């Protein structure tokens with residue numbers, strides 16, 4: 001029985017441990033440390049260093065404690081003189097080879113602690129000369145390698161990259177990055193896991209070697225993607241010097257990707273703006289906070305007096321905390337009296353919130369990452385998690401390696417597509433035919449879950465009739481794939497239970513983005529994959545707190561909790577002591593459209609760079625130019641600020657404040673201040689409160705701290721009422737709904753019923769092809785997205801050494817297309833659409849299909865969004881970033 005309590009005797013003491021626990025861990029839990037070199041809780045036991053051998057009564061040879069499960073009545077001795085002598089001999093043998101110079105490399109490392117404990121010193125038989133110093137962050141000197149294999153195992157078992165291999169034999173046994181002269185020559189993704197586990201410092205962070213151990217560690221959440229990995233930030237002399245993964249994190253389980261592990265250098269970037277500025281006569285001038293806040297308030301008041309509440313709007317930041325986003329929408333609604341407030345969920349996963357909301361009643365992921373390990377089948381639609389949610393990607397890859405079938409739907413052969421059981425590569429923009437055809441197969445072949453349909457859904461007859469005509473042949477034709485592959489995918493998804501679906505922007509950033517998400521949700525309903533662990537429909541949310549900013553009410557038609565205006569006005573009026581304005585307001589794109597029409601006069605833009613990241617940049621620029629005031633709150637002079645800003649208010653960074661984020665699995669987690677705000681910068685929360693004071697609304701914004709802001713949000717939205725900062729500090733993150741302090745949180749939604757009753761309804765969907773179709777003039781279909789090393793506008797990542805890992809945006813182009821255009825690797829290509837043009841270097845690869853080039857959009861130098869078009873999702877207005885007809889020319 002798993003988890004049952006086992007009783008044993010260790011060193012004459014009674015000890016208890018859960019069944020299945022290894023002796024090493026059971027002893028550790030009971031305060032008995034057994035020496036070990038090759039074990040790491042993240043890895044399967046290897047029993048290779050043998051230091052953890054212990055004596056077990058009745059066994060002739062001492063077994064390794066790391067690989068010996070506890071047994072009832074076991075009698076164990078861990079530190080007998082014989083064992084200790086054996087350990088000393090083993091350590092002497094290992095240390096004999098190690099260089100005696102540069103002991104700093106081993107400082108604080110487990111191996112050094114062992115040598116000290118056993119009084120063993122390196123003999124220096126080997127010289128320190130196996131350096132591989134080509135990597136910006138990882139410093140490798142294999143002179144210190146003791147061949148414990150932890151790097152080999154962590155790179156395979158956790159990251160799934162298989163870079164390190166054993167080389168040599170006997171006394172010469174060591175490791176090597178696959179025979180390469182350095183990691184930069186391999187497919188290493190710079191996650192740093194090998195350096196984190198290496199017990200000798202042979203593989204170590206360059207920063208630690210240069211600056212020594214941090215003075216203190218502070219636990220917080222990675223400020224990049226919506227995965228929400230927990231990270232320990234090391235601080236030395238008041239500066240962040242390193243970041244390390246947190247073993248106990250349920251999300252990241254002791255792992256991080258390159259951005260969380262190494263991407264913090266922006267915090268101390270020399271061009272970070274830490275004092276306010278006002279633009280006078282076209283020139284940015286330094287200002288005091290007093291002057292800048294007064295200028296911002298005056299500009300907002302002026303716009304209000306000329307055009308009323310419709311002349312002002314707020315773009316809130318999905319990079320900021322929940323508390324700050326709660327204040328941002330409250331600021332818009334009460335200090336400005338306008339319903340025009342939105343966040344970058346608009347250009348991202350608003351279709352997920354809408355599609356899941358209209359289907360299930362809650363617009364958020366139904367399940368959590370822990371379900372990756374429970375699913376019998378995984379399906380990834382229009383998402384590239386090994387680059388964009390790398391910890392989720394790594395967890396999916398480990399399951400696939402363990403034999404769990406995977407379906408990938410992506411026009412590109414992503415890393416996961418390479419491993420997939422079925423890879424469906426539809427032409428960009430054709431998800432709907434594909435998903436409808438899968439539904440047709442499931443219904444036509446009798447694979448639907450009849451009991452689930454009968455008990456928990458309505459409208460199946462009309463839905464079945466609506467997909468009848470979607471034969472796999474018809475869809476295959478539109479998608480440019482094989483009908484038989486659609487059938488295989490549908491059969492796998494319907495028959496292996498539970499089946500868990502993830503999706504990304506390849507599903508949402510289309511004219512039919514919301515319909516696409518709804519179609520995927522229908523597949524889950526048809527097969528009963530709702531409300532079960534290991535199932536569901538799960539958007540991989542984008543920015544660190546995009547789930548939170550929309551959920552806090554930075555949404556023109558929703559209040560806190562993503563509650564509908566009409567339904568939640570009363571509770572808000574009661575808690576606020578003031579009425580929220582009538583809505584709905586304009587969304588992020590409509591606000592900028594309105595600026596072009598002269599209706600919107602002043603915008604407050606917090607941590608968001610619409611000029612660079614919105615589509616159709618030439619038109620965005622024209623529209624932004626129509627504003628009379630544009631107040632930017634950011635860490636850096638964004639493209640928006642550079643071109644159109646009138647007041648700049650410098651924000652404290654994600655490492656400089658207290659609060660919470662909400663990750664893509666609805667988990668609220670604590671963000672902690674690691675270092676004080678740099679220079680004169682202030683937190684977004686402070687800035688909003690101080691602006692509100694100057695607009696005469698100060699009384700609604702006087703909170704002693706972030707916890708008090710969160711407590712007010714809890715009163716407006718029952719699903720987070722049970723989650724206090726104090727609880728998060730005590731217990732770690734909690735997944736909402738969590739209505740009371742005693743409630744454990746909800747890892748799986750819709751297990752019992754749906755928010756609006758026992759049943760939900762299918763809604764027949766009609767296919768609307770995008771007008772952005774290739775023709776003789778614009779024969780290619782441009783797809784856009786991301787790479788592992790840079791984050792969106794790359795405002796932060798570009799200011800770190802990550803730029804050495806990926807220097808610039810590239811245009812992935814099929815080798816046949818490249819040949820047709822006489823392009824080779826690195827040649828500049830001019831990409832021109834009906835809306836604008838940009839130039840990028842070509843990267844010929846058969847990862848993309850012929851006719852479908854792919855560009856990353858991470859740099860202002862390239863400005864890829866000059867070419868993307870005005871198409872928007874019919875329901876949410878989310879831009880159609882993934883399909884633009886273009887022509888290509890050697891540039």
Ligand SMILES: Nc1nc2c(c(=O)[nH]1)N[C@H]1C(S)=C(S)[C@@H](COP(=O)(O)OP(=O)(O)OC[C@H]3O[C@@H](n4cnc5c(=O)[nH]c(N)nc54)[C@H](O)[C@@H]3O)O[C@H]1N2
Pocket residue numbers: 225226348349381382383384385387388389409410411412414426427428429430431503504505506507540541542543783784785786787788789790791792793882
């Ligand atoms: N390294 C890194 N990580 C990030 C970010 C970053 O910039 N860099 N940004 C964060 C943000 S804000 C977000 S929203 C997430 C986004 O994460 P993802 O959703 O994974 O983002 P994308 O790379 O934009 O697009 C995913 C995939 O959709 C595919 N696709 C395009 N068109 C179609 C289609 O019609 N059908 C299907 N099925 N697939 C299609 C593309 O080929 C691409 O591989 O990542 C977050 N994480």
Ligand SMILES: Nc1nc2c(c(=O)[nH]1)N[C@H]1C(S)=C(S)[C@@H](COP(=O)(O)OP(=O)(O)OC[C@H]3O[C@@H](n4cnc5c(=O)[nH]c(N)nc54)[C@H](O)[C@@H]3O)O[C@H]1N2
Pocket residue numbers: 317319320321344345347348349505509542543606607608609610612613614615633634635636638651652653654684784785786791792793794795796857864865868881
């Ligand atoms: N072609 C194309 N374009 C796209 C996409 C695509 O797939 N293709 N994807 C779209 C998507 S999904 C998204 S989400 C957008 C992203 O577009 P943006 O939201 O513009 O991108 P980010 O780089 O995340 O920029 C956020 C800004 O926040 C600042 N910042 C970070 N932390 C804080 C903080 O705590 N406080 C404050 N005040 N500022 C902070 C950063 O310095 C940065 O300037 O891009 C969209 N654009």
Ligand code: SF4
Pocket residue numbers: 154155159161162163164183187188189190191192193194195
């Ligand atoms: S940094 Fe990560 S991917 Fe690279 S070798 Fe180390 S563990 Fe493997």
Ligand code: SF4
Pocket residue numbers: 222223224225226227228229252256257258259260261388389390391392
């Ligand atoms: S997966 Fe996302 S949250 Fe985790 S370390 Fe990487 S960027 Fe940060």
Ligand SMILES: [Mo]
Pocket residue numbers: 344347348349542543546
């Ligand atoms: Mo996003």
